[in-house]
Amino acid sequence: MKRYMRRLLIAVLTGITLSATAQNITKPDLAPVKELPVLFHQTAAEYRALCYQAFNTAKLQLELQLKKKKRKEKWAIVTDLDETILDNSYSEAKLIKEGKEYTGASWKQWVNLAAATEVPGASDFLRWVKAQGISIFYISNRDTSDVVRTIDNLKGLKLPDADTAHTLFKSSTSSKEERRKKVMQNYQVVMLLGDNLTDFTAFFEEKDLAQRAAETDKVRTSWGQKFIMLPNAIYGDWENAIYNYQRGLTPEQKEAKRKSLLKEPPTVQ
Template identity: 40%
Template structure:
């Protein structure tokens, strides 16, 4: 069901022919790697069979782990905690629209997009969560969408028939973007057998807003949990991997972001 954008493909062809990575140009900035990069990442997400394959692979592994878990005894009812964006629902059309307008992420544009309840599903997500529900496993959606987005988010999930798409099981961002307190609230009544997401902070507070090198170190230390407790979906468009490069400074100009990107890349 993944949305395919011919407009995106046409725009990228034009970009290639013109021999520039610039999507928009502002005075004093010759290129904008960030916005053109989001177009390329969205092109991959929308049109690459390899993206689909990675998503199917993640959810196939999740199904194997689920089957192993339900065959064991547990003191509490079983639950899966999942992120929503780029894990269950695909927001790439918003990234495309922003890039074609010469803009990066904007909160109001995001609200406008999510209010449409128009996200397609991430490949493999619906089948997996439907299967989990058939086995008596409860799904909790822990997302950093906020209260303003509650109604439209539920509408989008319900449109496809995702299980437990109700107020009780939708845990939105409140005072903080950190998800640890919400995970702990689930643990008061359920045993979490899987955590599913596209961002490391979807899994544990160990990953929250850490510098690049520390993120790498924690990932190495937690390597045995990936594919067991943690199921990772691909997202090359945005996330804390990007924020870490920018040192979590959300006020950087395009030129400053470009400089950090260039300095981060390995060259010949």
């Protein structure tokens, strides 16, 4: 009887082990929501290629426009900072490794380090722009209290126009429209660069997914000409639009929303 019970116990334990092994083999390796986008920014040569492509296109377009520039005209470009000129993926990577969520405090700590590196190709492009006599304005939704350390970061990267006169940060509203208009009062803005649709025009503000797509199509001829888009798979209004700009959703609610928007192949008749 003891021998029988021993064999039975071994069989049960072996079955449990085999079942667990089978589950581990068949279960997909699902990386956290933010992990793969951060790795894309930090390791993918494709990401670097997209950035170089954006800045090369911007330079080509400006070269064409400069041929028509009148001597007395004051030209400027307007550019976003985060994930357009400055790479902040290190901050996200740190949060992932520590198992923490983004907070205003964690972002403030990162900004105060003034340690962001350049988005590939950004510094060469901006220095070339300045050499053509074109002013550069950095319109960012970093808080106005971040100006000093951000300028330190820009100077550390030897970027032109790194001063308070050329950095227009958020003081009250996240809309950049008024700050863009302020630049336009004294300059002809010939190009805008960003990683988020609202970096270009107010028409994109607080729009749902369908409206964002429609507005993007309306100005299709501007992309790659006056509007230069940089890739950002980590965060942005594209993500906020997925959740209908709702704050306070649980991780489970966010996951359900994401899955509901995944498109399967159309049914073939």
